[in-house]
Amino acid sequence: MDETGRMMSMMSDSAEGPMAGMDMTVMQRCIEACAACEQACTMCAGWMSADGMSGSAMCMSCAEMCNTMMRMMLRPMPTNEGEMAAMMAMLQATSAMCRACAADCGAMGDSASATMCAQVCMNCADACDAMMASMKPMMAM
Amino acid sequence: MDETGRMMSMMSDSAEGPMAGMDMTVMQRCIEACAACEQACTMCAGWMSADGMSGSAMCMSCAEMCNTMMRMMLRPMPTNEGEMAAMMAMLQATSAMCRACAADCGAMGDSASATMCAQVCMNCADACDAMMASMKPMMAM
Amino acid sequence: MDETGRMMSMMSDSAEGPMAGMDMTVMQRCIEACAACEQACTMCAGWMSADGMSGSAMCMSCAEMCNTMMRMMLRPMPTNEGEMAAMMAMLQATSAMCRACAADCGAMGDSASATMCAQVCMNCADACDAMMASMKPMMAM
Amino acid sequence: MDETGRMMSMMSDSAEGPMAGMDMTVMQRCIEACAACEQACTMCAGWMSADGMSGSAMCMSCAEMCNTMMRMMLRPMPTNEGEMAAMMAMLQATSAMCRACAADCGAMGDSASATMCAQVCMNCADACDAMMASMKPMMAM
DSSP states (O other): OOHHHHHHHHHHHHOOSTTTTOOHHHHHHHHHHHHHHHHHHHHHHHHHHHTTOTTHHHHHHHHHHHHHHHHHHHSOOOOSHHHHHHHHHHHHHHHHHHHHHHHHHHTOTTOHHHHHHHHHHHHHHHHHHHHHHHHGGGSOO | OOHHHHHHHHHHHHOOSTTTTOOHHHHHHHHHHHHHHHHHHHHHHHHHHHTTOTTHHHHHHHHHHHHHHHHHHHSOOOOSHHHHHHHHHHHHHHHHHHHHHHHHHHTOTTOHHHHHHHHHHHHHHHHHHHHHHHHGGGSOO | OOHHHHHHHHHHHHOOGGGTTOOHHHHHHHHHHHHHHHHHHHHHHHHHHHTTOSOHHHHHHHHHHHHHHHHHHHSOOOOSHHHHHHHHHHHHHHHHHHHHHHHHHHTOTTOHHHHHHHHHHHHHHHHHHHHHHHHGGGSOO | OOHHHHHHHHHHHHOOGGGTTOOHHHHHHHHHHHHHHHHHHHHHHHHHHHTTOSOHHHHHHHHHHHHHHHHHHHSOOOOSHHHHHHHHHHHHHHHHHHHHHHHHHHTOTTOHHHHHHHHHHHHHHHHHHHHHHHHGGGSOO
16 A cells, blocks of 8 residues: 555544545545646646746646645545535635646647646546545535 | 735736736735735644644645635736636635634634634635625626 | 734744744744745746746746745744754755846846846845844854 | 656656756656655644644645655756756755654654654655755766
């Protein structure tokens, strides 16, 4: 088991509060997708700007949102409704930015880093959506 | 005029696309509120944890969301609907986290840093809400 | 007194350990210089890349180093020699990056954001150097 | 080949300037070590503070330094001496902070997250040292 797996297993053992039943496999996948997306977007933004291509600003913001989302999932899970709602909203925002960034980078057909960035962004958006679907039943009616 | 003011004036001169008519005063206020909230939450999380008080994890995430939101506003404004929707969602998420964090820190009556943190968080939530209200008319029907 | 000032005053009251005698005015100035430099570099990187100018990658890294440096100063001060040495090394690195970035952005005479960025970077490098000078007497012989 | 591997291969193909001969295996290992260290420190800081243990402030700063270092390596490599010196200084600072954090977390024998954090921090410090050793011959005399 790799490090992220070991971390998830520790977190699962300690989970309590409204998210105690969280599917840790879904969360681990989302953490890894966010980490990969931050890396790809950071690289893409750096290289696009070195090549004099505009469009990299969206990649910079996408990288930061993915990092923020990843760190939130690595911390103790929300213990009240307000914090859970904020986490859901952040998943929603990250998913929306990843799709917008994927559309933009996917349209730059001639750049290897932009093509990979678009794929990794789509994967991250899907992982955030799966995380939201997994959390929804835990929200109070 | 201070530095943030000079930056806003540069951005206003260059704005184009769907957000060209953006009220830069509202955005500058939101940038400054995010910057202050990141600082207060970072300090609060650091000192709460040094004092052996739990609850600081939310402050850490709040600090990162405010920083991510601030940087997004400092970059060229969204040029298409997908990017605008992502920015709106991020404002929504930041506002929700700031209110959740304010509720948590506001309940720790005996800590000076937590009391200040709660005030600065509320101020940031309000500034994000004002920014959303200002952007809404620019969204396509 | 503004928020950063209030935060510094709280920190000063609680300081203990090897850095208990730290000059808080020097540290507050460094925190503010790092915050301003992060903002200017983020804006500069975003706009340079929108204008198809290379060179913005250094501004991105400079923004992140300034943010990391700022947050470290907002947290409880180092309590042992190893942590103090790490803080000194981070001040050194931030100062070096700010000077490299200032040289690069200062050479782009026709960009208002790059010109401002160069000034703010130099100011931040000086503030980091002052902070190092202030910390040096506290290091064990 | 995984994503970081594909990114390294793209970067290797494009490398020019003083660091054109850089050993990409050493750099990839350092990027991965920084990513793992950021995750472990973020989790450790969050859980230590939830458990009312002080000491987490160093983990927070360590997480941010590792993230900043990782992103710098993902961007186009330094093209001049000033930027190279700043990168060396940032490697030095990250290595120093990782060792200080490992010493602190390693001393908390009863916490699984702190024990793992100490190991991952040591690994990251070693990877930064290897990166510095690899860059040194490229610095001008």
